Amino acid sequence: MRFLILILVWLLPVSALAEIVVPTRTIRAKEIILATDLELKPQQVAGVVADPASLIGQEARVALYPGRPIRAGDVGPPALVDRNDLVVLIFDRQPLSITAEGRALGRGGAGDRIRVMNLSSRTTITGVIRPDGQIEVK
Template sequence: MRGLFIVLALLGPISAQAEIVVPTRTIRAKEVISVADLEVKAQQVPGAVTDVDHLIGQEARVALYPGRPIREGDVGPPAIVDRNDLVVLVFDRQPLSITAEGRALGRGAVGDRIRVMNLSSRTTVTGFIRSDGQIEVK
C-alpha cells in the first residue's frame, strides 16, 4: 500500500477536467435551443451549465456565442405569451369567476408575472401566466 502512494506521488498532481456545454453556432435571444445547437467541451468554468439535457427545449434569454460557456441565467423556459398578444384574463374565486379580454404588455413563460391591459376598462392589471396562455389575476 505504501508503495502505491509513492508511485502516485511520483506521477505528479492529477487534475480533473470538468465538462461544460457550449453552443456550436450563434443562438439569438428568444430562440429555442435544440440538440444540434450544443456540444460538450472539456473545460471547467464556475457557474457554467454542465448538463446538455437541461438546455434542450429552453429559450435563450441573451445571445449565445459559439465556444462560450452557457450560464443558468442565460436560458429559461420558452415564452408562451408575447407583448401585444390578446389574452384571456381570469379571476376565479369560487363561487365567483370573471373572464375578460386583455392585451399583454410584456412577454413571459408559464408562471411568470406579467402586466396586462384589460381591453374593456383600459385598466392595467398584473397576473401570472397559466400553461394554457390565460392570465390569472389575483
C-alpha cells in the same frame, strides 16, 4: 499524522476537468435551443450549465455565441405570450369566477409575471401566465 497531511497536499492539485455545454453556432435571443446546437467542452467554469438535456427545448434570453459557456440565467422556458398579444384574463376565487379580454404588455413563459391591460376598463394589472397561455390575476 504528518504523513497523512503530506498525502492530502500531494493529492489536492490533481483535479479532473469537468465538461461544460457550449453552443456550436450563434443562437439569437428568443430562439429555441436544439440538441444539434450544443456540444460538450472539457473545461471547468463555475456557475455554468453542465447538462445539455436541461437546455434542449429552452429559449435563449440573450445571444449565445459558439464556444462560450452558457449560464443558467441565459436561458428560460419558451415564451407563450408576446407583447401586444390578446389574452384571456382569469380571476378564479370560488364561488366567483371572472374572465375578461386583455392585451399583454410584456413577454413571458409559463409561471412568469407580466403586466396586462384589461381592454374593458383600460386598467393595467399584473398576472401569472398559465401553461395554456391564459393570465391568472391574483
